[in-house]
Amino acid sequence: MADPRGFLKHPERELPDRRPVELRLLDWKEVYTDFDKGHLKTQASRCMDCGIPFCHNGCPLGNLIPEWNDLVYKDQWRDGIERLHATNNFPEFTGRLCPAPCEASCVLGINQPPVTIKQVEVEIIDNAFDNGWVTPVMPSEKTGKSVAVVGSGPAGLAAAQQLTRAGHDVTLFERADRIGGLLRYGIPEFKMEKRHIDRRLAQMEAEGTVFRTGVNVGVDVTVEQLRADFDAVILANGSTIGRDLPIPGRELDGIHQAMEFLPQANRVQLGDEVEGQISAKGKKVIIIGGGDTGADCLGTSLRQGAEIVHQFEIMPKPPIERAESTPWPTYPLMYRVSSAHEEGGERVFSVNTEQFLGEDGKVTGLKAHEVVMRDGRFEKVEGSDFELEADLVLLAMGFVGPEREDLLDKMGVEYDPRGNVKRDGNFAAVGQPGVFVAGDAGRGQSLIVWAIAEGRSAAAAADAFLTGASDLPAPIVPTQVAQR
Numbered sequence: 001m002a003d004p005r006g007f008l009k010h011p012e013r014e015l016p017d018r019r020p021v022e023l024r025l026l027d028w029k030e031v032y033t034d035f036d037k038g039h040l041k042t043q044a045s046r047c048m049d050c051g052i053p054f055c056h057n058g059c060p061l062g063n064l065i066p067e068w069n070d071l072v073y074k075d076q077w078r079d080g081i082e083r084l085h086a087t088n089n090f091p092e093f094t095g096r097l098c099p100a101p102c103e104a105s106c107v108l109g110i111n112q113p114p115v116t117i118k119q120v121e122v123e124i125i126d127n128a129f130d131n132g133w134v135t136p137v138m139p140s141e142k143t144g145k146s147v148a149v150v151g152s153g154p155a156g157l158a159a160a161q162q163l164t165r166a167g168h169d170v171t172l173f174e175r176a177d178r179i180g181g182l183l184r185y186g187i188p189e190f191k192m193e194k195r196h197i198d199r200r201l202a203q204m205e206a207e208g209t210v211f212r213t214g215v216n217v218g219v220d221v222t223v224e225q226l227r228a229d230f231d232a233v234i235l236a237n238g239s240t241i242g243r244d245l246p247i248p249g250r251e252l253d254g255i256h257q258a259m260e261f262l263p264q265a266n267r268v269q270l271g272d273e274v275e276g277q278i279s280a281k282g283k284k285v286i287i288i289g290g291g292d293t294g295a296d297c298l299g300t301s302l303r304q305g306a307e308i309v310h311q312f313e314i315m316p317k318p319p320i321e322r323a324e325s326t327p328w329p330t331y332p333l334m335y336r337v338s339s340a341h342e343e344g345g346e347r348v349f350s351v352n353t354e355q356f357l358g359e360d361g362k363v364t365g366l367k368a369h370e371v372v373m374r375d376g377r378f379e380k381v382e383g384s385d386f387e388l389e390a391d392l393v394l395l396a397m398g399f400v401g402p403e404r405e406d407l408l409d410k411m412g413v414e415y416d417p418r419g420n421v422k423r424d425g426n427f428a429a430v431g432q433p434g435v436f437v438a439g440d441a442g443r444g445q446s447l448i449v450w451a452i453a454e455g456r457s458a459a460a461a462a463d464a465f466l467t468g469a470s471d472l473p474a475p476i477v478p479t480q481v482a483q484r
Contacts, residue, residue: 060480
């Protein structure tokens with residue numbers, strides 16, 4: 001245990017400061033400043049080293065959190081990264097992007113602010129990269145078996161790395177021009193700079209993973225070719241169909257899915273020229289959807305120079321403190337302010353959009369009204385109708401499933417009632433021997449930690465299929481769900 005009395009001596013939670021709003025709106029760099037190592041050790045010392053560490057249950061990866069908290073407190077950083085990498089292929093991603101269900105499950109959080117687990121995690125991996133400790137992990141022997149991984153998001157990358165280290169010849173296919181999936185094209189730079197992806201890819205290439213970009217599997221490479229050329233296939237193509245809003249006026253120009261808007265902003269920051277870029281510059285922007293993707297649209301719009309931004313959420317405003325409906329150790333329903341929300345814009349809760357307005361085929365605004373939830377259904381508040389001007393409307397209401405036509409239908413997979421790829425208890429696509437499904441394509445829209453856990457588990461299943469047994473860790477089963 002780091003410090004048996006640490007949680008008594010240091011009851012407060014500390015996080016790194018965010019750069020001043022007026023400065024960070026001038027660039028696209030990550031918003032946080034460096035965190036003092038002394039403060040970090042203090043936070044690590046608050047870990048109680050519980051007999052039953054509920055943080056392990058909160059995280060599907062099974063991260064050994066008390067262990068690396070103790071090692072950081074003792075300045076044993078090299079040992080810390082070994083324990084962190086034992087369960088998590090990409091802590092530099094999760095430490096920046098995960099909403100930290102581990103912290104929600106922290107036992108200290110029953111009556112105190114929880115340990116800053118996520119910050120300890122990101123500091124361990126950044127320190128490891130700085131010291132040259134993140135090196136290729138080469139297989140002890142080659143199996144002669146080949147695996148195709150389709151999709152280069154966190155699930156696909158995790159599966160590819162695990163299978164490469166197990167000695168298989170792994171080729172990862174990505175239809176975009178760069179590797180990374182939504183990590184590359186979807187997550188704004190101010191949440192995670194893309195250098196973090198690039199340095200991890202360098203390690204994976206050195207280990208032997210082959211990356212093929214600009215390949216739309218099912219079109220550029222047929223399903224028949226894929227099955228003939230590889231002994232196993234991992235489908236990690238994500239849940240990429242954005243939920244739409246089929247109301248009058250949806251056909252107007254200026255209404256876009258968030259994942260039309262955000263990837264273009266990513267490309268510009270990477271130095272690409274984007275013809276006809278969807279830009280918020282000088283525009284009145286309305287974002288429909290109050291989640292993380294909506295906040296990403298908000299921060300991006302403000303950096304592009306939007307005149308004004310409103311973010312709509314149909315749910316009521318959450319309470320400031322943990323709601324009674326989400327007691328510890330479940331993930332708390334509570335009002336959160338992201339870095340983007342600090343920067344500007346107006347958040348509007350309990351509102352439903354009923355019609356888009358336009359002139360000459362272009363959106364000029366929308367009609368909306370307030371709602372109240374009764375018996376699990378939203379009901380209109382009479383007399384609450386209003387109109388709001390808009391030059392740009394962004395739909396950020398989540399995702400409803402994987403794209404089917406180019407690959408999945410041609411492969412002949414089955415689908416569950418939610419539209420995800422149906423799989424058995426071993427991550428195998430039903431009716432398709434040698435085909436495994438990892439990440440959002442099988443689970444539905446979820447968190448980055450679940451994607452990595454699925455990639456690791458699907459890799460173990462594929463390894464066992466190819467060799468008869470596997471020593472690769474499988475942290476979850478396909479039916480496992482998060483603590484609610």
